[in-house]
Every structure is written in structure tokens, then in C-alpha cells.
Amino acid sequence: MARRVSLPAADDLFRPTAPADETSAPEPEDRPEPETDDGSEKRRKPSGRVRHDEKMTVYVTSDELLDLEHARLVLRRAHGLAVDRGRLVREAIAMVLADFEANGDDSALVRRLTEE
Known part of the structure; x- marks a missing residue:
């Protein structure tokens, strides 16, 4: 007799990856500003090594890759x-957006x- 494999339910596949309080978007005051009051530029910071909740697919040529x-x-x-x-x-x-x-x-x- 063949063994039956148990598969995960839809609730297991489509569960949130972070607690609800961590998934909210940053408040506008938390977002980087392009300039400070004295006219000097602030550095736009990338997200780095964190769990990313959003995904975007970009197609590139083999040479670009x-x-x-x-x-x-x-x-x-x-x-x-x-x-x-990534x-x-x-x-x-x-870098491009800060510029x-x-x-x-x-x-x-x-x-x-x-x-172009």
C-alpha cells in the first residue's frame, strides 16, 4: 500500500511572514528626506538584509545579468x-533615487x- 503524503493547507501557505505590527509601512517622518535644514544631502539608505514583504520582477538581458x-x-x-x-x-x-x-x-x- 502506498503512503499518503500530507500537504500543507492553504492557511499554512498563505500566512503572514511577520507579526502585524511589523508589516505596516513606515510613517512619512521615518522616510529619508533628500535634504536637511542646512541644505546638506542625507544619504538614501537601502533596506539591506531584512525580510522583504514586497516583490518586484525585473527582466534583464543575459549581458546585464x-x-x-x-x-x-x-x-x-x-x-x-x-x-x-538583490x-x-x-x-x-x-543611489540612483538619491541622485x-x-x-x-x-x-x-x-x-x-x-x-533613448
Whole structure:
């Protein structure tokens, strides 16, 4: 007689990954501001190594994926930084958005997007 395998129920598959008080979005005052009162820029910080509740799929070419993997390996070899591709992408996004907030029309993002 074949053994029956017990599978998880839907409640087990679709349960929250964090307590309810941790899943709420940060209050506006907790979000980074592009500038302080004295005009100096604040650094936009990526989320780093935390449990992420949101997911976004981005399609890249094979060359872009190889470039990303190459950058990850160089960071590990030359700088001793063991980061995964997700963290590398979050850091890059934080840098681009900080530049955009600080420089607006003169940001690298606007320049690159208007070159197309």
C-alpha cells in the first residue's frame, strides 16, 4: 500500500511572514528626506538584509545579468564584500533615487532616460 503524503493547507501557505505590527509601512517622518535644514544631502539608505514583504520582477538581458554577477564577484574578491544580487540591486536603486532627489533634471537618471 502506498503512503499518503500530507500537504500543507492553504492557511499554512498563505500566512503572514511577520507579526502585524511589523508589516505596516513606515510613517512619512521615518522616510529619508533628500535634504536637511542646512541644505546638506542625507544619504538614501537601502533596506539591506531584512525580510522583504514586497516583490518586484525585473527582466534583464543575459549581458546585464552577467555584468551584475561580475560586479558581485569583484566586490567579493577585491573588497571582501559578500553581497547577493538583490542587495546589489537595492543599493544601486538607492543611489540612483538619491541622485534624482538631489539633482532632479540634472540627475544621471534623467540624462540616461532622455538619451533613448
